[in-house]
Amino acid sequence: MYLRCSDERCAMKLELHQRALMCPRCGELLEVAAGTLMFSPQVLKELWWNRRCSRDPRDRSGVWRFREFLPDYPPRDIVTLGEGNVPLVPGIKSGAWAGLSDIRFQHLGWNPTACFKDLGMTVGITEARFQGARTVACASTGNTAGSMAAYAARAGIAARVYLPAGAVSPNKVAQALDYGAEIIEVKGSFDRALETLRHQAGPDLYFLNSINPFRLEGQKTVMFELLEELGWRSPDYVVVPGGNLGNTAAFGKALYELKTAGLIAKVPRLVVVQAEGANPLVRTWRAGSDELLVVNEPRTAATAIRIGAPVSWKKALKALRFTGGLAIDVTDDEIAEAKSVIGRDGIGCEPASATTLAAARKLVRGGTIPRDASVVAILTGHVLKDTDYITRSRYTAAPSEVEAAAVRSSAEVQAD
Ligand code: F0G
Numbered sequence: 405m406y407l408r409c410s411d412e413r414c415a416m417k418l419e420l421h422q423r424a425l426m427c428p429r430c431g432e433l434l435e436v437a438a439g440t441l442m443f444s445p446q447v448l449k450e451l452w453w454n455r456r457c458s459r460d461p462r463d464r465s466g467v468w469r470f471r472e473f474l475p476d477y478p479p480r481d482i483v484t485l486g487e488g489n490v491p492l493v494p495g496i497k498s499g500a501w502a503g504l505s506d507i508r509f510q511h512l513g514w515n516p517t518a519c520f521k522d523l524g525m526t527v528g529i530t531e532a533r534f535q536g537a538r539t540v541a542c543a544s545t546g547n548t549a550g551s552m553a554a555y556a557a558r559a560g561i562a563a564r565v566y567l568p569a570g571a572v573s574p575n576k577v578a579q580a581l582d583y584g585a586e587i588i589e590v591k592g593s594f595d596r597a598l599e600t601l602r603h604q605a606g607p608d609l610y611f612l613n614s615i616n617p618f619r620l621e622g623q624k625t626v627m628f629e630l631l632e633e634l635g636w637r638s639p640d641y642v643v644v645p646g647g648n649l650g651n652t653a654a655f656g657k658a659l660y661e662l663k664t665a666g667l668i669a670k671v672p673r674l675v676v677v678q679a680e681g682a683n684p685l686v687r688t689w690r691a692g693s694d695e696l697l698v699v700n701e702p703r704t705a706a707t708a709i710r711i712g713a714p715v716s717w718k719k720a721l722k723a724l725r726f727t728g729g730l731a732i733d734v735t736d737d738e739i740a741e742a743k744s745v746i747g748r749d750g751i752g753c754e755p756a757s758a759t760t761l762a763a764a765r766k767l768v769r770g771g772t773i774p775r776d777a778s779v780v781a782i783l784t785g786h787v788l789k790d791t792d793y794i795t796r797s798r799y800t801a802a803p804s805e806v807e808a809a810a811v812r813s814s815a816e817v818q819a820d
Pocket of ligand 1: 614649
């Protein structure tokens with residue numbers, strides 16, 4: 405394995421374990437180039453499935469179980485919290501609401517730090533420690549911060565996070581603090597926070613935003629796990645929220661590698677969903693533009709995806725083109741309603757994740773997705789990640805109050 409420039413026209417090669425995040429020749433993002441596979445698709449599928457019964461910590465992780473497609477590390481160097489292996493949950497009320505007979509949720513909020521970032525972070529932090537990093541840093545709308553802080557704590561590395569001031573759910577700030585991260589608040593949006601961090605570059609700071617190609621390698625395994633759960637038969641659509649677009653980029657890379665290696669026959673179409681007020685990829689996609697149409701002041705109540713200039717936009721476009729997918733936006737009200745439906749299904753998620761169901765309904769109503777299509781919606785964060793949003797939502801009933809004296813317990817009633 406080695407690092408390679410993600411721009412095929414440049415395709416510069418670099419040695420795998422190094423700090424560069426951008427191509428030294430053309431400035432584009434880097435990616436990990438896959439090595440040669442030693443096993444047939446059938447052998448790999450059996451090997452991965454059988455590892456579910458193993459006690460090796462690498463096998464208990466839904467990321468490292470698929471390590472034939474990941475950079476290689478000595479087993480004792482791997483930093484894992486047992487991430488991955490989340491169930492696929494059918495959406496019952498959600499299916500009826502969206503008009504779909506087969507919609508399932510892959511709930512990545514049911515991971516150690518309650519969000520999808522853990523899958524990439526286990527590889528990102530493992531690489532950081534392998535390289536001898538003392539401090540890791542990221543800019544974040546909250547979830548990357550918590551995940552990085554937790555894995556850094558496990559690895560004995562200091563964590564520093566740059567957050568857009570006043571624009572991150574308090575639950576997420578509290579979580580990062582609990583794991584011992586140093587928090588720096590930056591005035592302005594996430595994009596400003598990331599820019600600020602990039603100016604702090606130095607040999608002492610290891611970057612763990614999704615610019616980091618090792619994080620995307622771990623994130624890839626979401627697709628491996630999903631397809632394994634479905635017996636390696638691809639659904640028609642995979643719907644995913646898009647912010648900085650690391651997840652989309654990773655899914656595209658995973659599907660390309662799985663198809664090329666003969667592990668799947670058909671590639672599912674990727675649908676990337678953004679909030680209407682923070683929709684740079686959607687604007688770019690609609691315009692068929694080769695330049696990113698940046699949103700200068702992104703706005704949405706789904707703060708996790710309030711991003712106007714996503715770094716991985718080129719990789720995301722590549723993923724959409726390869727899978728025959730599309731990008732779509734939804735309003736904040738559509739997100740709020742979809743979120744309440746997912747809640748009523750007994751599943752729950754954070755606002756950004758609910759964009760997926762809102763988009764599925766919109767695409768069914770518009771005739772793009774047939775009612776009998778199989779759809780998997782990726783839920784990226786847990787319901788408890790943003791509780792203020794829930795109590796403020798117009799789709800949530802307020803608790804009712806009664807006089808304490810008027811209420812009697814069932815024991816008291818029986819005693820009468
Ligand atoms: N959903 C949630 C809950 C997120 O936290 C994010 C991104 C996304 C979706 C979008 O994923 O960036 O890979 O396209 N959160 C980042 C963070 C930016 O800092 O926590 P993406």
